Amino acid sequence: MVAYTKRTLENGLEVVVHEDHHAPLAAVSVWYHTGSKNERVGRTGLAHLFEHLMFEGGAHQPRGYFEPLQEAGAELNGSTSTDRTNYWEVVPRDALRLALWMEADRMGWLVPVLTQARFDTQRDVVINERRQNYENTPYGQAGFALLDALYPPAHPYAWPTIGRTDDLRAATLDDVVSFFQTYYHPGNASLVIAGDVQSEATFALVEDFFAEIPRGPAVTPPVVPAVRPDPRRLMFEDRVELPRLYLTWPSPGLFESGDAELDLAADVLGNGRTSRLYKRLIHERRVAAELGANQMSRELGGMFQIQVTAAPGRSLDEVRAAVDEEIARLIAEGPEASELERSRAELEAAFVFRVQALGGFGGRADQLNAYNVYRREPDGFDADLARYLDATVASVRAALARWVDPARAVALSVVPKGQAALALAGSEPVSL
Numbered sequence: 001m002v003a004y005t006k007r008t009l010e011n012g013l014e015v016v017v018h019e020d021h022h023a024p025l026a027a028v029s030v031w032y033h034t035g036s037k038n039e040r041v042g043r044t045g046l047a048h049l050f051e052h053l054m055f056e057g058g059a060h061q062p063r064g065y066f067e068p069l070q071e072a073g074a075e076l077n078g079s080t081s082t083d084r085t086n087y088w089e090v091v092p093r094d095a096l097r098l099a100l101w102m103e104a105d106r107m108g109w110l111v112p113v114l115t116q117a118r119f120d121t122q123r124d125v126v127i128n129e130r131r132q133n134y135e136n137t138p139y140g141q142a143g144f145a146l147l148d149a150l151y152p153p154a155h156p157y158a159w160p161t162i163g164r165t166d167d168l169r170a171a172t173l174d175d176v177v178s179f180f181q182t183y184y185h186p187g188n189a190s191l192v193i194a195g196d197v198q199s200e201a202t203f204a205l206v207e208d209f210f211a212e213i214p215r216g217p218a219v220t221p222p223v224v225p226a227v228r229p230d231p232r233r234l235m236f237e238d239r240v241e242l243p244r245l246y247l248t249w250p251s252p253g254l255f256e257s258g259d260a261e262l263d264l265a266a267d268v269l270g271n272g273r274t275s276r277l278y279k280r281l282i283h284e285r286r287v288a289a290e291l292g293a294n295q296m297s298r299e300l301g302g303m304f305q306i307q308v309t310a311a312p313g314r315s316l317d318e319v320r321a322a323v324d325e326e327i328a329r330l331i332a333e334g335p336e337a338s339e340l341e342r343s344r345a346e347l348e349a350a351f352v353f354r355v356q357a358l359g360g361f362g363g364r365a366d367q368l369n370a371y372n373v374y375r376r377e378p379d380g381f382d383a384d385l386a387r388y389l390d391a392t393v394a395s396v397r398a399a400l401a402r403w404v405d406p407a408r409a410v411a412l413s414v415v416p417k418g419q420a421a422l423a424l425a426g427s428e429p430v431s432l
Contacts, residue, residue, distance in 0.1 A: 002378075003379075004379060009206070009207065015191050016191070016192045016193070016369070016372055016378045017194070017202050019194075019198070020195055020196065025090060027089070027192075027193070027363060028091070028100065029193075029194075029369045030086065030088070030189060030192075031084050031192075032084060033183075033188050033189070034047055035082045035084050036080070036160070036161040037299070039159070041153060041158075041159075043167055044164050045162060045167055045171075046163070047085055048161055048162050049123060049171075051078050053118065053122050054078070056113070058108070058110045059105065062113045072098055073095065074089050079361065081161060083299040083300075086366065086369065088363075088365065096202070100193075103191070107210070107213055110184070114180070119176055126162065127169070138241075139414050142244070142246055149232055152226075154223070157300065185215060185216025185217075186216065187219075188219050222300070229250065231411075232410050233413070233423075233424050233425075234429075235412070235428065238415070238416070240415070240416055241416060242289060242309050243316050243414065243422045243423070244309040245320060245323075246305060246412040248305045248410045248412070249410070252302050253298060255375065256302075258398075258403060261400075262304055264335070264391055265293075265396050265399065265400050266293040266306075267293075267346065267347070271293060276326050276330065277306070277323065280326060287322060289309045289310065293305065315422070316413050328406060331397060334396060336393075344391070348388070348389070351384075354367060412430075
């Protein structure tokens with residue numbers, strides 16, 4: 001249980017204050033309920049682009065966002081996902097006024113300083129980031145191929161959060177201004193302040209800085225086409241040394257039935273040296289060099305994925321056969337009680353670890369915002385954790401049986417250039 005007070009300004013801005021007087025610090029977290037899912041075909045990448053543009057400062061502080069706050073002793077950052085864009089600062093208590101003023105400035109007065117030159121500069125930065133982090137990184141484009149295969153072209157998750165290069169180049173300043181005015185306003189935002197603060201005084205500060213910013217238009221939820229991918233075998237040649245296999249399935253969305261159970265199943269299957277796939281593929285058979293499994297929980301639907309890099313001299317067909325056998329065994333028998341208890345203990349420890357930090361990515365302020373945006377209740381900690389503690393051998397088995405059928409997987413082989421024969425038998429090449 002995390003104590004908080006929540007109020008909503010007349011312009012729609014939801015404000016949550018959490019007092020913690022252990023250290024003279026304040027954490028500020030702003031979430032805009034906007035991510036790449038709110039883009040459209042032909043204009044992808046705008047949400048992530050704004051992650052960059054909003055650090056350039058607003059009309060009252062056009063020299064940038066980092067310098068004034070860092071001079072005051074702040075740590076700060078931001079990120080973009082499919083479903084939200086967030087910004088955070090952790091500041092000395094006496095710098096809270098500055099942090100809130102800076103956040104209000106870019107929420108309400110970014111457009112006047114959003115020039116063509118600023119837009120062009122940050123667009124080039126994003127395109128270069130895509131080139132470095134994905135196109136020129138081993139296995140970096142695997143996710144692009146899987147999104148194309150898993151989702152219909154108009155699905156809000158069919159493109160990467162960083163966007164497509166052609167779309168970014170085609171975007172105009174008018175496109176960018178329109179996107180900002182549609183999504184980055186108080187009516188689509190949640191603000192959390194946590195730390196050595198007084199609630200009433202903090203609400204008064206927020207009122208002073210944010211109340212005059214217009215609410216903005218109502219945000220229309222994106223249309224979500226049905227996801228029914230056919231089982232496919234795909235192959236992509238990349239600058240890599242060892243072949244890697246990705247097996248992917250659509251899965252339930254964040255907080256939906258089966259979401260927590262698939263988190264636990266992924267842990268049992270592929271996380272750590274005690275996991276089933278590690279013991280079988282790496283320790284016993286030595287057919288894999290590394291592996292992992294995870295349930296990617298997102299607002300409009302999840303994605304369950306297993307990835308395995310083959311050991312030198314071993315084939316992806318060997319890898320696939322062993323993975324399919326382990327999935328089938330887990331579906332048939334369910335996890336052992338000891339496996340489930342270990343996974344639950346690890347997840348509970350992760351919950352406790354997260355709430356130790358006041359701010360930053362995953363800290364208390366960030367978590368309060370996540371629950372407020374996705375569940376409409378800032379203190380969702382206990383309810384969220386209960387999903388895992390209440391999971392049973394039978395419920396984990398049922399979730400796997402429903403969502404993770406080995407015969408229905410989208411299978412992607414990433415192989416060294418010029419060695420297409422190392423892909424799963426029957427794989428079709430994809431072009432990115």
